[in-house]
Amino acid sequence: MLEKSHKHVTCATCSARKNSLFGTYGESEVMDLNHEKMCNYYKKNQPLFIEGSFPRGVFCLNQGKVKVFTRGDEGKEQIIHIAKAGDVIGFRSMFSGEPYKVSASTLEESNICFIGKDDFLVMMDNNPILRNGIIKELSKELGDRAQFITNMAQKSVRERLAFSLLILADIYGEEEINLTREDMANFVGTATETLIRLLKDFKEDEIIEIHTRKLLIVNRDKLLRIAGR
């Protein structure tokens, strides 16, 4: 269970900060950042922002996981990205001037800080390192999404699942992968039933272990082979 008060989260001691956009911050910058941010506890399945609305700031994950997704015509979610501790999300549409093209909500209970739009933009103006970090981040994601598109267009569901599991393993690190079958299907881009059947196959092939909701990869090499490059 997470600490429900936000009072204990300070940027100076935030372990997620090290590998975040603010990882290079010096002492005084961290103090400023800490002063500007507001931290909140979110329970599972709480929205951070919703497609179509306008951004008021950015979110910085101290702890927890967040799915970033769009909804297709029939309301089905397509998960574009899963953010973990240290990730900063929601800045894209702040720059493009458009409303959010994606929604975001927590996948588990999380501590998430919020930095107001104006504060964030001022920080960006004054800090070339932050600015370049953001440009780099945007560029990197753009490249990832080109591959995502190609995978969707050309790989089979089985291949995409293998690919997705490898990505999820990175995101979950030491922890077991913990997603509902529906969320996983919406990440892979398939029907829930198909996903379940394929997971069963992978389990029988001793590629993964399934512990009810949680999932462990036991043969990464096989997954790599199935996923293709």
Next chain:
Amino acid sequence: MLEKSHKHVTCATCSARKNSLFGTYGESEVMDLNHEKMCNYYKKNQPLFIEGSFPRGVFCLNQGKVKVFTRGDEGKEQIIHIAKAGDVIGFRSMFSGEPYKVSASTLEESNICFIGKDDFLVMMDNNPILRNGIIKELSKELGDRAQFITNMAQKSVRERLAFSLLILADIYGEEEINLTREDMANFVGTATETLIRLLKDFKEDEIIEIHTRKLLIVNRDKLLRIAGR
């Protein structure tokens, strides 16, 4: 036929510049830009850069069209984007520090200018408007690609074709859409044969006119309805 010499292309008179990243440039900035750029004539199907290599600068399209694509495991192209006059391409991986994740080559004969990496980065450092324009551009594309992914995952080929034709109509403007069936299929994300059959359907439904290679949209509303939101 295009003018084959690059000598006649200068940034000051470049009509494509107005709605490019350099659209807001003042007189002296345009002179600098003109001094730094090198213009070249490309014939059809000439590569600008290739996936896996490292960027040496950016390309600015004076005239022509360029496809930006990745190759899947079996070498099949997936077209991610089609650039037109005024578009600047190839800057993504310059910022991310990674090799190109995509390739680019001309779809028709084109005049394309090149600006070296160092020159471009200096320009960015000195020009907040250019910088913000780039950040905006990266952000906008990131949003577009989220939708692209969702379309791939959830729309039928027929719906995606309708969607793609609307995008192509924007890119080609007054001109007729002029792509090989294979390129169009690689943009929609389907087999060439399937694309051909669907084009035939659309033609019979009087949604498009086909003039051998070239293609004209005659009922935009129907396309909108098929494409979904």
Next chain:
DNA sequence: GTTAAAACATGACCAATATCAGTTTTAACT
């Protein structure tokens, strides 16, 4: 602890679309 609601799982079926194997048309090159 009980109960209701999600989430998970499985089977049967079928539609969409890929693949393969051609033929015809168009464009490019000498």
Next chain:
DNA sequence: AGTTAAAACTGATATTGGTCATGTTTTAAC
């Protein structure tokens, strides 16, 4: 202009993966 290669097109067939229907297990709420 004639030749050749590439592109466009067509038909037959195979198959992936989505949908629907239904049952079971797990989780969450009271």
